[in-house]
Amino acid sequence: MDGDDRTVFHVTADGVELEFEGTEEFVTRQVERFRGFLERAIGFAATGQATLEAPDVAVANTPASIVAFSDFAAANPVRDGRGAIQERILMAIYHMEHNVGRPGATTDDISFCFSQAGWEEPGSLHNHLGILKRKKGLLDDSAGRGLYRLSEAGREYCSHRFR
Secondary structure, X not given: OOHHHOEEEEEEEOOEXXXXXXXXXXXXXXXXXXXXXXXXXXXXXXXXXOOOOOOOOOOOOOOOOOOOHHHHHHHOOOOOOOOHHHHHHHHXXXXXXXXXXXXXXXXXHHHHHHHHHOOOXXXXXXXXXXXHHHHOOOEOOOOOOOOEOEOHHHHHHHHHHOO
């Protein structure tokens, strides 16, 4: 690809840096894939301003509409007090698996969800994850290191608790 055919898109927002380089068609597809994140990161969705212009490009395996975690959390209020942090963690993991289509969630994903909902991130996130996994059996032991996935019992709990 010579210099005339090269398109570059670069943005840093919410602690995430995205850069795409390639043909205009390739870069356009990538921008469309991350459109929801980009709109939230730069405040379009919150302020009601016009959304990013996107051409009619079909992106394979991308859900037409991914529910923002802030909307999901607002529709599924959690209790306060004892157990609230663990329920919020389960909600974040369930959201990543059920609404976003990811195979699980990392601690960064969980932290991002907490920030999107306006919740204070627990200082002992790993401790809570360990309790959910080993003591309560709500997280799958077979998920790789750093990936937290709901167990069958966790999916059952979340599917009845969150809509």
